[in-house]
Amino acid sequence: MHGYELRKRLNTSLGVFRAFSYGSLYPCLKSLVRQGLLAEEPGGDPDDSRGKPLANRRARIVYRLTAEGKERFEELLSQTGPDAWEDEHFGVRFAFFGQTSRDVRMRVLEGRRSRLEERLAKMRASMARTRERLDAYTLELQRHGMESVEREVRWLNELIESERAERDRRDQRDRGDTTT
């Protein structure tokens, strides 16, 4: 894919992430090329959104993962360390769950959940300490923040549950289980 389209997709289809600007996207692509993870193909006839070719347009640069790039990508997807479930990375990791093994998926989801439960404990403790000193609006803000976290925990519970169910179904099938 070329840079311009990549950015458009990041902005529209994945509305969850904050949009990247060209000022950071293009230098980033170049740096990945220097690292040998991406290869540039000067080809790719420019066309408009309806597929009509536009010969005189500026040439696109189509990027493709190199063998090394794919390796690095899979390495990243298989990592289950703490930064996989911190706020900054969890969203991206989840977006690539389709290319992630179930084992890793479950570990990431469970890691995220326990991270959020830690946070909830801290929030509850701090609310107990500061309840009297704070005005109604600050309290309301805290309450809403906490409910957001609780909601994400419930979401994770459902996801973990369905991963588990899927795994169990698969285990049963593999054992050739014949119980009705």
Add this chain to the structure above:
Amino acid sequence: MHGYELRKRLNTSLGVFRAFSYGSLYPCLKSLVRQGLLAEEPGGDPDDSRGKPLANRRARIVYRLTAEGKERFEELLSQTGPDAWEDEHFGVRFAFFGQTSRDVRMRVLEGRRSRLEERLAKMRASMARTRERLDAYTLELQRHGMESVEREVRWLNELIESERAERDRRDQRDRGDTTT
């Protein structure tokens, strides 16, 4: 208040905001002093958390709003422009609602709500466009993101409703309404 305590409060009681580090807090305070919005008072005997005085400790610098600073603060609180309800600022604005007039509060809440409704419309449109192309996890991420926004809209509805109710009660009282 002095810098150290300010940072501690920002980290614990207001767990919603990301913690500020000293590396940005202290320079920021100094810059506000240069701008004449804050005044330094070298006083303030250092003490430990139990109030015991600690004579040999490093001296605190207690900051206080100047007249100009208070003016600027109130000016900021009275602004109802778009940036009052964008993601970056809405939380801070809300935290100071206790010091904000009801008129401004309602305009900010309504502004935020219509901002989010715009966003929802875009998300729905993009989901309709991309439903087939995306895998289950990406879709799930989008769905969850959309529900988060919908949830905030419901929260805003409740807040606006209760502001309105409060205003109506006050109007009635001021008119000396005697209807049972």
Add this chain to the structure above:
DNA sequence: TTCGTCATGTAATGGGTTACATGATTAC
């Protein structure tokens, strides 16, 4: 004695944005 807390501060660094430059083409 070593760690954590109190308290302030600087320097290096990082990761992003905005604004600008270029240039053709299409839609209003």
Add this chain to the structure above:
DNA sequence: GTAATCATGTAACCCATTACATGACGAA
């Protein structure tokens, strides 16, 4: 004719973080 879209890129800037420096104290 003027704006918007396609397409890439650079430079200036902003804002925050991390790591470090200083120094005394209390607790394990």
